[in-house]
Amino acid sequence: EAGVTQSPRYAVLQEGQAVSFWCDPISGHDTLYWYQQPRDQGPQLLVYFRDEAVIDNSQLPSDRFSAVRPKGTNSTLKIQSAKQGDTATYLCASRDWSETLYFGSGTRLTVL
Amino acid sequence: QQKVQQSPESLTVSEGAMASLNCTFSDGTSDNFRWYRQHSGKGLEVLVSIFSDGEKEEGRFTAHLNRASLHVSLHIREPQPSDSAVYLCAMSMGNMGYKLTFGTGTSLLVDP
Numbered sequence: 284e285a286g287v288t289q290s291p292r293y294a295v296l297q298e299g300q301a302v303s304f305w306c307d308p309i310s311g312h313d314t315l316y317w318y319q320q321p322r323d324q325g326p327q328l329l330v331y332f333r334d335e336a337v338i339d340n341s342q343l344p345s346d347r348f349s350a351v352r353p354k355g356t357n358s359t360l361k362i363q364s365a366k367q368g369d370t371a372t373y374l375c376a377s378r379d380w381s382e383t384l385y386f387g388s389g390t391r392l393t394v395l
Numbered sequence: 396q397q398k399v400q401q402s403p404e405s406l407t408v409s410e411g412a413m414a415s416l417n418c419t420f421s422d423g424t425s426d427n428f429r430w431y432r433q434h435s436g437k438g439l440e441v442l443v444s445i446f447s448d449g450e451k452e453e454g455r456f457t458a459h460l461n462r463a464s465l466h467v468s469l470h471i472r473e474p475q476p477s478d479s480a481v482y483l484c485a486m487s488m489g490n491m492g493y494k495l496t497f498g499t500g501t502s503l504l505v506d507p
Contacts, residue, residue: 287438316494325399325483325497326439339494374438382427382493386439 285309287387289375295393296365304360304390308377314338316384317350317360318374326374332358365394397421401484401498409506414471416501418484423462425486427493430458430469433500434480442482443469474505 288307296302308315314333318326329348330340334355343350347366352358362369372391376384398421408414416430427446431439445451445458445467452458455472467484481502485495 314493318495323500325485325499326495327497328494331494376439378493382487383429383441383444384493384495385441386431388436388438391436 287375287377287385289373289387289390291390292388293391293393295395297395298366299364302362302365302392304373304375304392306358306360306375306387308356308358308375309379309385312377312379312385313355314378315352315358316376316378317358318376318386320372320374320389322371329360362392365392367394370394397425397486397496399484399486399496399498401482401501403501404499405502405504407504407506408474410475411473414474414478414503414505416469416471416482416484416503418467418469418498420465420467420486423465425488425496427487428458428460428467429485429495430456430467431483431485431497432478432480433483439483471503474503476505476507479503479505 316331317329320326330343330350332352347363350360372389374389376386402417429444430442442456443453443458445460457470459468481500484498487493487495
């Protein structure tokens with residue numbers, strides 16, 4: 284069974300540029316999560332979906348971040364105007380009926 | 396919001412010696428506890444999940460949970476150099492969509 288797939292693996296931007304991250308969850312997993320992991324810190328939840336619906340986006344900086352999962356499968360996280368403080372690894376995870384989240388390898392973002 | 400602290404921040408052990416990692420949390424509202432491992436540049440791999448006080452073993456990994464003490468620990472028996480990684484404890488409430496709150500991580504180095 285394929286795991287959670289994320290792309291790109293790395294992104295380097297100047298402040299003010301936009302970037303999108305893509306996630307393909309494990310087939311059949313209805314719940315998808317995006318986490319932000321600053322260097323040397325634990326991951327922090329940004330947003331999560333059940334199917335195509337956003338269940339909780341309370342930690343998503345809504346002025347610059349957006350996330351969609353239009354068909355309840357793949358998901359895209361976008362940063363409209365990146366800041367240096369957005370430098371982090373962005374992790375996607377998915378879950379089916381069980382309680383276990385399965386994580387992708389992440390996208391490592393550096394904002395210069 | 397649940398706060399999670401891990402100790403020690405870093406740990407070096409010799410191959411074959413027991414490694415013990417600790418995690419304390421701020422309140423007793425969580426009911427799902429997990430230990431994840433993260434090799435450098437990789438995603439998170441779940442090691443052991445524990446849902447009630449006591450002990451849960453998965454291979455060489457044993458978790459101990461004491462909710463009254465707000466403490467969960469991980470013991471790694473006969474660690475190997477390939478176990479060198481960052482270890483993260485995480486917890487969630489089942490009725491809150493299994494949103495994981497992570498600790499800050501312990502960096503483990505196993506010397507051959």
